[in-house]
Amino acid sequence: MTLPLTTTLSSCARAATAAEASYRVDTPLNPARGVRVIALDPGAAVVTGRLAVQEWTSARFFTCSGDAGGVVLQGVGGVPASLDEQLTEADVVLLVATEDAGAGCAYAVGRACWERGIMTAGVVVSEGFEAEHAVAALRPHARVLLPTADETDVVELLSALRA
Amino acid sequence: MLRKDINDLLTQTGPRSPMGELFRQYWIPALLAEELPEDDCPQVRVKLLSERLLAFRDSEGRYGLIDEFCAHRGASLWFARNEEGGIRCAYHGWKFDTTGQCVEVPSEADNSSFCQNVKLRAYPLVKIGDVLWTYMGDPATTPPLPEWEFALVPAEQTYTSKRWQQCNWLQAFEGGIDSSHVTFLHSGGLKTDPLFKGAKGNEYNLNDTKPFFEVADSEGGLFVGARRNAEEGTYYWRITPWVMPCFTMVPPRGDHPIHGHFWIPIDDENCWAYSFDYHPVRALTPEERQAMIDGHGVHSENIPGTYRPVANMDNDYLMDRDAQRRGAFFSGIKGIAIQDSSLQESMGPVVDRSKERLVPADSGIIKARQKLRKAAIALRDEGTVPPGVDPAHHHVRSAAVVLEQKESFLDSCREAVRVVPGTPVASV
Numbered sequence: 222m223t224l225p226l227t228t229t230l231s232s233c234a235r236a237a238t239a240a241e242a243s244y245r246v247d248t249p250l251n252p253a254r255g256v257r258v259i260a261l262d263p264g265a266a267v268v269t270g271r272l273a274v275q276e277w278t279s280a281r282f283f284t285c286s287g288d289a290g291g292v293v294l295q296g297v298g299g300v301p302a303s304l305d306e307q308l309t310e311a312d313v314v315l316l317v318a319t320e321d322a323g324a325g326c327a328y329a330v331g332r333a334c335w336e337r338g339i340m341t342a343g344v345v346v347s348e349g350f351e352a353e354h355a356v357a358a359l360r361p362h363a364r365v366l367l368p369t370a371d372e373t374d375v376v377e378l379l380s381a382l383r384a
Numbered sequence: 385m386l387r388k389d390i391n392d393l394l395t396q397t398g399p400r401s402p403m404g405e406l407f408r409q410y411w412i413p414a415l416l417a418e419e420l421p422e423d424d425c426p427q428v429r430v431k432l433l434s435e436r437l438l439a440f441r442d443s444e445g446r447y448g449l450i451d452e453f454c455a456h457r458g459a460s461l462w463f464a465r466n467e468e469g470g471i472r473c474a475y476h477g478w479k480f481d482t483t484g485q486c487v488e489v490p491s492e493a494d495n496s497s498f499c500q501n502v503k504l505r506a507y508p509l510v511k512i513g514d515v516l517w518t519y520m521g522d523p524a525t526t527p528p529l530p531e532w533e534f535a536l537v538p539a540e541q542t543y544t545s546k547r548w549q550q551c552n553w554l555q556a557f558e559g560g561i562d563s564s565h566v567t568f569l570h571s572g573g574l575k576t577d578p579l580f581k582g583a584k585g586n587e588y589n590l591n592d593t594k595p596f597f598e599v600a601d602s603e604g605g606l607f608v609g610a611r612r613n614a615e616e617g618t619y620y621w622r623i624t625p626w627v628m629p630c631f632t633m634v635p636p637r638g639d640h641p642i643h644g645h646f647w648i649p650i651d652d653e654n655c656w657a658y659s660f661d662y663h664p665v666r667a668l669t670p671e672e673r674q675a676m677i678d679g680h681g682v683h684s685e686n687i688p689g690t691y692r693p694v695a696n697m698d699n700d701y702l703m704d705r706d707a708q709r710r711g712a713f714f715s716g717i718k719g720i721a722i723q724d725s726s727l728q729e730s731m732g733p734v735v736d737r738s739k740e741r742l743v744p745a746d747s748g749i750i751k752a753r754q755k756l757r758k759a760a761i762a763l764r765d766e767g768t769v770p771p772g773v774d775p776a777h778h779h780v781r782s783a784a785v786v787l788e789q790k791e792s793f794l795d796s797c798r799e800a801v802r803v804v805p806g807t808p809v810a811s812v
Binding site for chain 2: 231232234238239241245250313315340342356363364365368369370373374377378380381382383
């Protein structure tokens with residue numbers, strides 16, 4: 222015999238208890254597939270240089286030179302890297318800027334990410350008016366943009382993304 | 385993803401916890417004014433920040449928020465008599481005034497001073513707008529009263545409701561700054577809800593399901609801008625302010641009233657969602673007010689005589705699979721408020737954030753958590769007054785605007801997101 226639903230605790234009430242939470246599947250989540258952090262200007266390179274020495278699961282850090290027509294990446298220690306190869310293994314690209322000098326690079330990287338369907342985020346670490354230009358430069362290319370005076374925002378974002 | 389120790393820090397708001405101390409820096413909603421409608425009316429149990437309290441209104445119209453339990457034997461004062469300027473315990477007749485001071489112990493001699501040394505913990509309770517506000521921190525550092533616009537406009541221009549939500553305050557609050565869920569979870573409501581429908585901005589919402597986000601600091605917290613494509617060369621921006629610790633506003637739609645929320649911890653597994661609607665330049669129409677009472681917009685239809693929604697976890701939120709299939713309600717649940725609460729409660733009383741898989745579109749949530757954590761630690765370690773205590777930080781509005789693509793939402797909307805009394809909101 223099937224009991225009428227009204228005689229039993231509803232499925233939502235039962236499922237939402239702390240006790241039921243202990244039965245959740247406990248398989249660890251995979252880390253992010255690949256996060257690439259690209260500094261767009263010398264000030265940003267200083268910021269990402271400090272971050273690169275921390276322990277990350279999948280994050281890789283680069284500086285960027287060039288213009289809207291094409292860019293050259295350099296990894297930690299100045300090792301050259303191909304943007305195309307790095308994007309092949311990436312699912313998030315984080316662009317870091319401190320002023321607007323990297324607008325051309327932002328365009329080139331942003332366009333490459335767009336073509337590959339890769340999520341782009343931009344963090345502009347700056348105080349004062351120089352940030353306005355950097356934000357404007359990144360706006361067309363970053364699906365998420367954080368203007369901030371606090372460089373630990375980059376750490377928070379990367380940590381939250383399991384980078 | 386959030387480590388367990390940080391999740392604990394952000395979600396635990398009892399006495400002496402860092403986040404509990406943070407909440408105790410602010411004036412927060414304690415109950416609706418309608419819950420104490422007249423002098424000597426029945427008292428109300430109030431649980432806030434894991435403290436069991438009792439609210440009452442004495443014979444002189446004074447409001448009190450005191451320890452729920454009598455100092456004598458610990459009986460609940462919910463059973464007490466509210467009479468002649470105080471509340472008298474039903475057990476042995478001890479009487480307390482709105483400051484928690486014991487004013488009479490019948491078993492003592494008439495000239496005894498015994499009761500002068502008996503005082504219950506009490507907090508101030510002040511009516512501003514439709515809400516009774518309390519401050520549960522150190523009396524020596526009581527901040528100025530709150531200055532939220534929804535509570536200061538004339539009574540005919542504002543309406544506030546509340547509902548019990550059966551989960552931790554943080555997971556409820558995070559829905560308030562998570563603009564990307566609107567396009568999915570609330571898609572049905574944009575077309576049909578009487579407090580949302582008809583706005584030009586709704587078309588932009590529904591036509592562009594992949595918004596861009598910008599998250600910017602403000603003096604009191606954050607502005608979260610969600611950008612969607614509008615006409616050629618323009619973007620539609622929806623700007624959501626968050627003021628610490630738990631005030632958010634929803635960007636407006638056309639000339640509809642503007643709305644927002646407070647999420648107030650009851651304890652670590654329950655919270656109150658206070659939801660308000662107001663119009664800064666005109667009275668709410670009878671139809672609008674009735675729609676709010678009926679549970680449309682951000683409000684809920686509650687079980688009469690309670691603040692528990694009719695659709696709740698005990699009846700599976702009145703899930704309607706047929707409506708879900710038809711697309712009337714994306715989740716099968718009716719009503720914006722219950723669409724949110726059903727999913728937030730489904731996470732469990734306190735969600736384990738170490739198992740999240742966040743994406744960059746969650747940056748508003750990531751940033752808000754960071755600011756809360758830093759503020760709680762700065763308060764604990766250095767006594768730093770957190771953002772949002774200063775009433776100047778309360779003078780914010782949400783906005784919904786169409787801007788040229790080259791424009792910055794913060795630069796272009798600097799005035800639009802500030803309260804200028806008597807002026808309309810910026811809305812499309």
